[in-house]
Amino acid sequence: xxxxxxxxxxxxxxxxxxxxxxxxxxxxxxxxxRYGQLRRLIPDISEKMLTQRLRELEADGxxxxxxxxxxxxxxxxxxxPEGETLAPVLQGLYDWGLARAERTxxxxxxxxxxx
Amino acid sequence: xxxxxxxxxxxxxxxxxxxxxxxxxxxxxxxxxRYGQLRRLIPDISEKMLTQRLRELEADGxxxxxxxxxxxxxxxxxxxPEGETLAPVLQGLYDWGLARAERTxxxxxxxxxxx
DNA sequence: CTGTATCCGAGAAGATACTG
DNA sequence: CAGTATCTTCTCGGATACAG
Numbered sequence: 001x002x003x004x005x006x007x008x009x010x011x012x013x014x015x016x017x018x019x020x021x022x023x024x025x026x027x028x029x030x031x032x033x034r035y036g037q038l039r040r041l042i043p044d045i046s047e048k049m050l051t052q053r054l055r056e057l058e059a060d061g062x063x064x065x066x067x068x069x070x071x072x073x074x075x076x077x078x079x080x081p082e083g084e085t086l087a088p089v090l091q092g093l094y095d096w097g098l099a100r101a102e103r104t105x106x107x108x109x110x111x112x113x114x115x
Numbered sequence: 116x117x118x119x120x121x122x123x124x125x126x127x128x129x130x131x132x133x134x135x136x137x138x139x140x141x142x143x144x145x146x147x148x149r150y151g152q153l154r155r156l157i158p159d160i161s162e163k164m165l166t167q168r169l170r171e172l173e174a175d176g177x178x179x180x181x182x183x184x185x186x187x188x189x190x191x192x193x194x195x196p197e198g199e200t201l202a203p204v205l206q207g208l209y210d211w212g213l214a215r216a217e218r219t220x221x222x223x224x225x226x227x228x229x230x
Numbered sequence: 231c232t233g234t235a236t237c238c239g240a241g242a243a244g245a246t247a248c249t250g
Numbered sequence: 251c252a253g254t255a256t257c258t259t260c261t262c263g264g265a266t267a268c269a270g
Binding site (some may be wrong): 001007009010011013017043044058065080088092094098104106107 | 116117118119120121122123124125126127128130132134138141156157158159185189197199200201203204205207208209211212213214215216218219221222223224225226
Binding site for chain 4 (some may be wrong): 018019021045046048049052073
């Protein structure tokens with residue numbers, strides 16, 4: 001993260017910008033998810049990108065990770081309190097996308113986790 | 116623009132994603148601006164990027180451009196009605212950035228056009 | 231299942247010079 | 251002032267293979 005910005009929006013972009021971060025956050029906004037679930041819900045992301053972005057979101061304090069080995073390897077990701085403060089932003093992005101899709105006749109789906 | 120998305124947020128990103136588009140839109144949200152003003156308000160953008168992004172925003176129907184030759188060359192950019200629908204999203208990004216800056220002690224400025 | 235490590239390419243962006 | 255045109259650089263992300 002930089003130390004100076006010419007606009008608050010610039011700072012926001014630094015934290016949630018890029019192709020994947022808000023997609024991950026938008027999913028976690030609905031509730032905790034496992035690594036594999038995230039991968040299925042965001043079909044075009046590669047494992048490398050998913051892991052990389054999750055690590056960055058953790059480092060930035062937006063996402064919490066808890067892993068257990070017992071009885072088997074299992075990792076859950078969820079929004080931290082700081083991450084929850086993004087909820088209105090994420091909702092705004094979601095709502096606008098939906099409205100825009102209706103105006104332009106584009107197809108959007110939003111598959112729920114469904115395990 | 117693609118024809119299918121797995122999440123409405125994905126569509127939104129397709130339109131306003133990338134490093135510069137929302138910065139330009141956030142500025143235009145405050146009112147019409149000339150090319151040179153935008154360049155000064157977004158100091159790190161290159162002329163090439165500014166022109167390129169403005170053309171894309173025009174093509175996507177978010178920004179309107181009106182140029183006059185008389186009495187001298189002058190071009191104004193402003194949000195279209197469709198672009199105005201992004202106002203809540205832009206405001207959300209702005210507000211979150213400002214709040215995050217306060218929490219993390221980072222410096223943000225938001226210079227008004229001032230000509 | 232939950233990841234790491236490497237290698238590679240495309241596209242985004244930067245620098246600079248030039249134009250009506 | 252408001253751009254174009256080129257050329258180069260570099261970051262992001264894709265593909266694939268491997269590991270606890």
